[in-house]
Amino acid sequence: MDDMTAVPDASAEAPVQAPRLRRKRGSLSPEEITAAALSLLDAEGASALTFARLGVTLQASPTAVYRHFASRQEVIVAVAEELDAISLDGYESSGDWRADLEDLAWRAWRTALAHPAAASIAMSLITNGPNELRAVDAVLAALHAAGLRGRDAVLQYQVYSNLVLGAAASHGERLASVDGEAAAEGWVQVYAPANPSRYPYATRVADELRRIDYEEVFGAQVQMFLDALTVVLD
Amino acid sequence: MDDMTAVPDASAEAPVQAPRLRRKRGSLSPEEITAAALSLLDAEGASALTFARLGVTLQASPTAVYRHFASRQEVIVAVAEELDAISLDGYESSGDWRADLEDLAWRAWRTALAHPAAASIAMSLITNGPNELRAVDAVLAALHAAGLRGRDAVLQYQVYSNLVLGAAASHGERLASVDGEAAAEGWVQVYAPANPSRYPYATRVADELRRIDYEEVFGAQVQMFLDALTVVLD
DNA sequence: ACCTGAACACCGTTCAAGT
DNA sequence: ACCTGAACACCGTTCAAGT
DSSP states (O other): OGGGGGGSSSTTOOOOOOOOOOOOOTTOOOHHHHHHHHHHHHHHGGGGOOHHHHHHHSSSSSGGGGGSSSSSHHHHHHHHHHHHHHHHOOOOOOOOOOHHHHHHHHHHHHHHSSSSHHHHTTTTTTSSSSSHHHHHHHHHHHHHHHOOOOHHHHHHHHHHHHHHHHHHHHHHHHOOOOOHHHHHHHHHHHGGOGGGSSSSSHTTHHHHHHHHOOOHHHHHHHHHHHHHHHHHHH | OOOOOOOSSOTTTTTOOOOOOOOOOOOOOOHHHHHHHHHHHHHHGGGGOOOOHHHHTTTTTTTGGGGGGGHHHHHHHHHHHHHHHHTTTOOOOOOOOHHHHHHHHHHHHHHHSSSSSHHHHHHHOOSHHHHHHHHHHHHHHHHHHHHOOOHHHHHHHHHHHHHHHHHHHHHHHHHHOSSSHHHHHHHHHHHGGGGGGSSHHHHEEEEEEEEHHHHHHHHHHHHHHHHHHHHOOO
């Protein structure tokens, strides 16, 4: 065993340190780094995505990541691309544009459920990557099938992606936030008692405000978009 | 002049340092700190909101802020409350719920235009503060006038605020991002040439995708919500 | 060509000491 | 009661040196 050689150590009570194998050249890849980043986010939240933690996970020097990504932000963009890939995995158009837009929306939602911290920091980023482009094309294909062309199609694409990605990203943030129980108390409890008569409508629905089913809200939002789109098409 | 006394200085060429007056006790307030935070965000973006920069702006020790806010996050929450106050300033119900919901939506949008960096980091936060509660009550009042009660009202309130705050926050992020010109290039230029036939729909509307008018998109989104709400009411 | 270790300029936060 | 200065444990990023 290595620790039989009693090397003088400034921190004698330091926790067991990973002895850090040296990585062979070429053994690190953007794909492995992206996977490590995603698993750190899943396990410990957004604050765990640091170069130091990546180094531990990858059994490499923290600075080795810089051989493959120019900055922390680029790592996050790669995570966003990975979330797009996960969302689209196995997707095929059904031939029914309404069903396709619903399917794509729930795919994004389920991805945010599976990777909340990653969704909260990456899902509303523009990656300019191939998987994002696949997603854009799939939505535009559905809107084309619905009869929209050119400028109208682009406008509805924007409305749709604002809605879907925004809702998925904020749901990720809700799920990832550590103070889940504290936040559940909510403002109703904090402020309503102070001056209930100034906020009559909020006071009246205080109970329902404390028990929001965000998945139901998302479903309603998607349905309302599809209904409004049908109106636009007439 | 002070510098006639040739005090030996380790950094002889250091830039002129603000001599840092000592603040009298009680002279600092949460309001002044919040205003300083907002003006730092407006002038230099989200990365300028640090304790060191706040100290310079306030002519106080960076740590003095901790007498009034428990953490950086609490300062951001105070900024969010301030954005709510700015948005609501002078608001009164017109008696027409549709006009009120439009008015409130554009108030949030204009606030994001005026304070993009602040909007990008604070606008989709839940503050549990009095100004947020005023906004919630105003939206619920309009939905009540539209005929919605209880659970239905809360659900539509959520759909509406997801839409409005999400869109305003992401528009703030777009405006605040320094690489405005670089981002304007967009993915179409980056990826479409590589394999145009794999993304036929995106390729077809590439020009329109590069020239999105986000304000028009926001307007369309609000109108679609109001249309869909009318359908729900039937 | 890729990986490492040391160093740099920050950052939020804590706390004993001032007034 | 409030403000300050020094200190702490980080952080992203750079770069000369290894292999």
